[in-house]
Amino acid sequence: MSLVPMADILKKANEEYYAVGGFNINNMEFLQGIIWAAEETNSPLILQASEGAIKYIGMDYLVNMVKAAVKDTHISVALHLDHGSSYDVIMRCIREGFSSVMYDGSKYPFKQNIRMTKEVVKAAHSVGVTVEAELGKIGGAEDDVKVEDKDAKFTKPDEAEEFVEKTGVDALAIAIGTAHGVYKGKPELDFDRLKEINSRLEIPLVLHGASGVPEEDVRRAVTMGINKVNVNTNFQQAFTGKIRELLDNDPKLYDPRKYCGPGRDAIKAKVKEKIEFFGSKNRA
Numbered sequence: 001m002s003l004v005p006m007a008d009i010l011k012k013a014n015e016e017y018y019a020v021g022g023f024n025i026n027n028m029e030f031l032q033g034i035i036w037a038a039e040e041t042n043s044p045l046i047l048q049a050s051e052g053a054i055k056y057i058g059m060d061y062l063v064n065m066v067k068a069a070v071k072d073t074h075i076s077v078a079l080h081l082d083h084g085s086s087y088d089v090i091m092r093c094i095r096e097g098f099s100s101v102m103y104d105g106s107k108y109p110f111k112q113n114i115r116m117t118k119e120v121v122k123a124a125h126s127v128g129v130t131v132e133a134e135l136g137k138i139g140g141a142e143d144d145v146k147v148e149d150k151d152a153k154f155t156k157p158d159e160a161e162e163f164v165e166k167t168g169v170d171a172l173a174i175a176i177g178t179a180h181g182v183y184k185g186k187p188e189l190d191f192d193r194l195k196e197i198n199s200r201l202e203i204p205l206v207l208h209g210a211s212g213v214p215e216e217d218v219r220r221a222v223t224m225g226i227n228k229v230n231v232n233t234n235f236q237q238a239f240t241g242k243i244r245e246l247l248d249n250d251p252k253l254y255d256p257r258k259y260c261g262p263g264r265d266a267i268k269a270k271v272k273e274k275i276e277f278f279g280s281k282n283r284a
Contacts, residue, residue: 001070006078006100006130006228007170009044010204013227018279022046022206023271024082024232026053028065029239029260033267035069035077041272043280044075046100046228048082051089063096075284078130082230090120100130102173110159117167125168132206132228135163136175157196164201171204171228176221178209189217191224198225206230211237215277222279231274235267242266 013020023034025047038045049062057065063079070077080100084090090101103120105113117133124131136155155174164172174197177189198205204227210218211233218229246259253259275281 001073001075001077003066003070003079003097003099004076005128006046006080006132009046009076009078010130010171010227012044012283013280014204016283017223018283019207019222019227019229020044020046020280020283021271021274021278022048022080022082022228022230023235023274024048024050024053024230025057025062025066026232026236026239027057029264030235030267031065031069033239033264034235034271035073037268037271037275038075038077038284039073041275041281042075042284043275043282044284045077046080047077048080048230048232049098050082051085054093059092059096063098067097080130080132083134084120087116087120087123091123094124094127094129098129100132102132102134104134104173106134106136106175110163114163114166117163117169121168130170132171132173133163133167133169134173134175134208135160154190154193155197157193157200160197161200164203169203171206172201173206173208173230176207178207178213187213187217189213189221191220194221194224194226201225204228219277229274229278234274235270238266238270239263 009020025031047066054062066079078100079098081093081098082102083104084101090103093101101124103117105116121131136153154176176194177187205225206228207221207226208230210229210231242263243259246262247253
Protein backbone atom coordinates (compact mmCIF):
# COMPACT_ATOMS: atom_id res chain seq x y z
CA MET A 1 0.00 0.00 0.00
CA SER A 2 1.18 3.53 -0.76
CA LEU A 3 1.43 6.21 1.90
CA VAL A 4 -1.77 8.15 2.48
CA PRO A 5 -2.35 11.76 3.60
CA MET A 6 -2.69 12.00 7.37
CA ALA A 7 -5.94 13.92 6.87
CA ASP A 8 -7.57 10.74 5.53
CA ILE A 9 -6.63 8.84 8.68
CA LEU A 10 -7.66 11.61 11.09
CA LYS A 11 -10.96 12.38 9.38
CA LYS A 12 -12.22 8.89 10.22
CA ALA A 13 -10.83 9.13 13.76
CA ASN A 14 -12.60 12.45 14.25
CA GLU A 15 -15.91 11.09 12.98
CA GLU A 16 -15.74 7.92 15.09
CA TYR A 17 -14.22 9.40 18.29
CA TYR A 18 -10.88 7.65 18.63
CA ALA A 19 -7.23 8.65 18.29
CA VAL A 20 -4.36 7.42 16.14
CA GLY A 21 -0.81 7.30 17.42
CA GLY A 22 1.87 9.52 15.95
CA PHE A 23 4.88 7.27 16.60
CA ASN A 24 8.44 8.46 15.99
CA ILE A 25 11.05 6.58 14.00
CA ASN A 26 14.54 6.64 15.56
CA ASN A 27 16.15 3.73 13.69
CA MET A 28 15.24 0.56 11.79
CA GLU A 29 14.20 -1.33 14.92
CA PHE A 30 11.76 1.43 15.87
CA LEU A 31 10.20 1.38 12.41
CA GLN A 32 9.82 -2.41 12.42
CA GLY A 33 8.47 -2.61 15.96
CA ILE A 34 5.92 0.15 15.29
CA ILE A 35 4.60 -1.09 11.96
CA TRP A 36 4.46 -4.74 13.03
CA ALA A 37 2.40 -3.76 16.08
CA ALA A 38 0.01 -1.70 13.95
CA GLU A 39 -0.40 -4.54 11.45
CA GLU A 40 -1.12 -7.09 14.18
CA THR A 41 -3.75 -4.83 15.75
CA ASN A 42 -5.17 -3.74 12.38
CA SER A 43 -4.66 -0.09 13.29
CA PRO A 44 -4.05 2.91 11.03
CA LEU A 45 -0.65 4.44 11.68
CA ILE A 46 1.15 7.77 11.56
CA LEU A 47 4.90 7.24 11.27
CA GLN A 48 6.73 10.37 12.36
CA ALA A 49 10.27 11.61 11.73
CA SER A 50 11.75 14.63 13.46
CA GLU A 51 14.44 16.75 11.88
CA GLY A 52 16.89 15.16 14.32
CA ALA A 53 15.91 11.67 13.22
CA ILE A 54 16.23 12.62 9.54
CA LYS A 55 19.70 13.98 10.21
CA TYR A 56 20.68 10.83 12.15
CA ILE A 57 19.24 8.24 9.75
CA GLY A 58 19.61 10.16 6.48
CA MET A 59 16.68 11.21 4.30
CA ASP A 60 17.21 8.54 1.63
CA TYR A 61 17.60 5.75 4.17
CA LEU A 62 14.54 6.88 6.14
CA VAL A 63 12.19 7.30 3.18
CA ASN A 64 13.24 4.05 1.55
CA MET A 65 12.96 2.10 4.82
CA VAL A 66 9.41 3.38 5.19
CA LYS A 67 8.57 2.52 1.57
CA ALA A 68 9.85 -1.02 2.15
CA ALA A 69 7.85 -1.29 5.38
CA VAL A 70 4.54 -0.23 3.81
CA LYS A 71 4.91 -1.96 0.43
CA ASP A 72 2.86 -5.02 1.35
CA THR A 73 0.95 -3.73 4.35
CA HIS A 74 -2.85 -3.78 4.55
CA ILE A 75 -3.14 -0.81 6.92
CA SER A 76 -3.31 2.92 6.17
CA VAL A 77 0.02 4.62 6.90
CA ALA A 78 1.06 8.27 6.73
CA LEU A 79 4.66 9.51 6.86
CA HIS A 80 4.69 12.74 8.84
CA LEU A 81 7.37 15.35 9.54
CA ASP A 82 7.32 16.12 13.27
CA HIS A 83 8.08 19.72 14.32
CA GLY A 84 9.21 21.09 10.97
CA SER A 85 11.09 24.28 11.73
CA SER A 86 11.15 26.02 8.35
CA TYR A 87 9.49 26.26 4.96
CA ASP A 88 12.63 24.87 3.29
CA VAL A 89 12.75 21.76 5.51
CA ILE A 90 9.07 21.11 4.89
CA MET A 91 9.39 21.49 1.11
CA ARG A 92 12.29 19.04 1.11
CA CYS A 93 10.22 16.45 2.99
CA ILE A 94 7.31 16.89 0.60
CA ARG A 95 9.61 16.44 -2.40
CA GLU A 96 11.02 13.26 -0.84
CA GLY A 97 7.59 11.69 -0.42
CA PHE A 98 6.25 12.62 3.03
CA SER A 99 2.45 12.52 2.96
CA SER A 100 2.08 14.88 5.90
CA VAL A 101 4.06 17.67 7.54
CA MET A 102 3.94 19.66 10.73
CA TYR A 103 4.98 23.28 10.68
CA ASP A 104 5.84 24.40 14.22
CA GLY A 105 5.64 28.18 14.30
CA SER A 106 4.69 28.27 17.98
CA LYS A 107 7.89 30.11 18.87
CA TYR A 108 6.79 33.09 16.78
CA PRO A 109 4.23 35.78 17.63
CA PHE A 110 0.64 34.81 16.83
CA LYS A 111 0.26 36.84 13.62
CA GLN A 112 3.62 35.66 12.29
CA ASN A 113 2.70 32.05 13.05
CA ILE A 114 -0.49 32.51 11.03
CA ARG A 115 1.33 34.06 8.09
CA MET A 116 4.05 31.41 7.90
CA THR A 117 1.67 28.48 8.47
CA LYS A 118 -0.60 29.77 5.73
CA GLU A 119 2.31 29.67 3.25
CA VAL A 120 3.05 26.05 4.19
CA VAL A 121 -0.61 25.07 3.85
CA LYS A 122 -0.86 26.63 0.39
CA ALA A 123 2.17 24.72 -0.90
CA ALA A 124 1.36 21.40 0.81
CA HIS A 125 -2.31 21.32 -0.15
CA SER A 126 -1.41 21.94 -3.79
CA VAL A 127 0.15 18.45 -3.87
CA GLY A 128 -2.28 16.70 -1.50
CA VAL A 129 -0.10 16.78 1.62
CA THR A 130 -1.65 17.20 5.08
CA VAL A 131 -0.53 20.02 7.39
CA GLU A 132 -0.46 20.00 11.19
CA ALA A 133 0.43 23.17 13.08
CA GLU A 134 1.01 24.11 16.69
CA LEU A 135 -0.49 26.91 18.73
CA GLY A 136 0.69 27.60 22.24
CA LYS A 137 4.06 26.41 23.53
CA ILE A 138 4.45 22.83 24.78
CA GLY A 139 7.19 22.58 27.41
CA GLY A 140 10.06 20.12 27.63
CA ALA A 141 12.61 18.95 25.07
CA GLU A 142 12.58 16.65 22.04
CA ASP A 143 15.57 16.66 19.68
CA ASP A 144 16.28 20.35 18.99
CA VAL A 145 12.87 21.53 20.23
CA LYS A 146 13.33 22.91 23.75
CA VAL A 147 10.87 25.05 25.70
CA GLU A 148 11.61 26.00 29.31
CA ASP A 149 8.75 25.68 31.81
CA LYS A 150 8.60 29.45 32.22
CA ASP A 151 8.09 29.87 28.46
CA ALA A 152 5.39 27.21 28.04
CA LYS A 153 2.02 28.75 27.18
CA PHE A 154 -1.42 27.18 27.00
CA THR A 155 -3.43 27.51 23.80
CA LYS A 156 -6.11 30.21 23.91
CA PRO A 157 -9.47 29.04 22.50
CA ASP A 158 -10.22 32.30 20.70
CA GLU A 159 -6.79 32.30 19.07
CA ALA A 160 -7.20 28.66 18.05
CA GLU A 161 -10.44 29.53 16.26
CA GLU A 162 -8.87 32.47 14.43
CA PHE A 163 -5.72 30.50 13.60
CA VAL A 164 -7.57 27.60 11.97
CA GLU A 165 -9.88 29.91 10.05
CA LYS A 166 -7.02 31.97 8.62
CA THR A 167 -4.53 29.16 7.89
CA GLY A 168 -6.70 26.25 6.74
CA VAL A 169 -4.61 23.65 8.61
CA ASP A 170 -5.84 20.06 8.74
CA ALA A 171 -4.92 19.37 12.39
CA LEU A 172 -3.87 21.50 15.35
CA ALA A 173 -1.48 20.59 18.16
CA ILE A 174 -2.60 22.36 21.31
CA ALA A 175 -0.89 23.08 24.62
CA ILE A 176 -3.05 21.98 27.56
CA GLY A 177 -0.41 20.89 30.07
CA THR A 178 1.67 18.18 28.41
CA ALA A 179 5.43 18.34 27.82
CA HIS A 180 7.98 16.69 25.57
CA GLY A 181 10.47 14.27 27.08
CA VAL A 182 10.52 12.93 30.67
CA TYR A 183 8.13 14.59 33.12
CA LYS A 184 9.43 16.00 36.41
CA GLY A 185 6.09 15.27 38.09
CA LYS A 186 2.53 14.22 37.23
CA PRO A 187 1.19 16.39 34.41
CA GLU A 188 -2.06 18.25 35.02
CA LEU A 189 -4.11 18.55 31.85
CA ASP A 190 -6.51 21.46 31.43
CA PHE A 191 -9.59 19.56 30.27
CA ASP A 192 -11.83 22.64 30.44
CA ARG A 193 -9.55 24.34 27.95
CA LEU A 194 -9.61 21.26 25.70
CA LYS A 195 -13.41 21.19 25.82
CA GLU A 196 -13.66 24.86 24.88
CA ILE A 197 -11.17 24.55 22.00
CA ASN A 198 -12.91 21.46 20.64
CA SER A 199 -16.30 23.19 20.78
CA ARG A 200 -14.96 25.95 18.51
CA LEU A 201 -13.12 23.80 15.96
CA GLU A 202 -14.15 21.05 13.57
CA ILE A 203 -10.66 19.74 12.76
CA PRO A 204 -8.75 16.97 14.58
CA LEU A 205 -6.77 18.06 17.64
CA VAL A 206 -3.32 16.72 18.49
CA LEU A 207 -1.76 15.94 21.88
CA HIS A 208 2.02 16.13 21.97
CA GLY A 209 4.19 14.85 24.81
CA ALA A 210 1.88 12.01 25.84
CA SER A 211 4.53 9.54 27.04
CA GLY A 212 4.26 10.46 30.71
CA VAL A 213 0.55 11.24 30.83
CA PRO A 214 -1.55 8.77 32.88
CA GLU A 215 -3.58 6.40 30.72
CA GLU A 216 -6.90 7.57 32.15
CA ASP A 217 -6.08 11.18 31.25
CA VAL A 218 -5.21 10.26 27.67
CA ARG A 219 -8.44 8.28 27.36
CA ARG A 220 -10.40 11.27 28.66
CA ALA A 221 -8.64 13.62 26.23
CA VAL A 222 -9.55 11.33 23.33
CA THR A 223 -13.23 11.40 24.30
CA MET A 224 -13.02 15.21 24.31
CA GLY A 225 -11.64 15.70 20.81
CA ILE A 226 -8.02 14.55 20.65
CA ASN A 227 -7.58 12.46 17.47
CA LYS A 228 -3.79 12.16 17.27
CA VAL A 229 -1.50 11.35 20.19
CA ASN A 230 2.26 11.70 19.83
CA VAL A 231 4.48 9.16 21.60
CA ASN A 232 8.26 8.86 21.43
CA THR A 233 9.90 8.87 24.88
CA ASN A 234 7.99 5.76 26.07
CA PHE A 235 9.35 3.77 23.15
CA GLN A 236 12.89 5.04 23.65
CA GLN A 237 12.69 4.01 27.29
CA ALA A 238 11.34 0.55 26.41
CA PHE A 239 14.04 -0.04 23.80
CA THR A 240 16.92 1.18 25.93
CA GLY A 241 15.62 -0.50 29.08
CA LYS A 242 15.51 -3.92 27.42
CA ILE A 243 19.01 -3.53 25.96
CA ARG A 244 20.41 -2.35 29.30
CA GLU A 245 18.82 -5.35 31.03
CA LEU A 246 20.35 -7.82 28.55
CA LEU A 247 23.81 -6.27 28.70
CA ASP A 248 23.74 -6.11 32.51
CA ASN A 249 22.76 -9.79 32.66
CA ASP A 250 25.38 -10.90 30.15
CA PRO A 251 28.53 -8.71 29.98
CA LYS A 252 29.91 -10.97 27.22
CA LEU A 253 26.98 -10.23 24.87
CA TYR A 254 28.30 -8.50 21.74
CA ASP A 255 26.02 -9.43 18.83
CA PRO A 256 23.73 -6.39 18.25
CA ARG A 257 21.06 -8.64 16.77
CA LYS A 258 20.73 -10.35 20.14
CA TYR A 259 19.96 -7.14 22.02
CA CYS A 260 18.47 -4.87 19.32
CA GLY A 261 15.99 -7.60 18.38
CA PRO A 262 14.58 -7.87 21.92
CA GLY A 263 14.64 -4.05 22.08
CA ARG A 264 12.48 -4.00 18.95
CA ASP A 265 10.10 -6.51 20.57
CA ALA A 266 9.82 -4.22 23.61
CA ILE A 267 8.82 -1.31 21.34
CA LYS A 268 6.27 -3.51 19.57
CA ALA A 269 4.63 -4.50 22.86
CA LYS A 270 4.47 -0.88 24.02
CA VAL A 271 2.98 0.28 20.69
CA LYS A 272 0.24 -2.34 20.95
CA GLU A 273 -0.61 -1.03 24.43
CA LYS A 274 -0.94 2.52 23.10
CA ILE A 275 -3.09 1.44 20.16
CA GLU A 276 -5.44 -0.37 22.54
CA PHE A 277 -6.20 2.63 24.70
CA PHE A 278 -6.20 5.17 21.88
CA GLY A 279 -9.07 3.14 20.42
CA SER A 280 -7.58 2.64 16.93
CA LYS A 281 -7.45 -1.16 17.05
CA ASN A 282 -9.32 -2.72 14.09
CA ARG A 283 -9.89 0.72 12.51
CA ALA A 284 -7.49 0.31 9.57
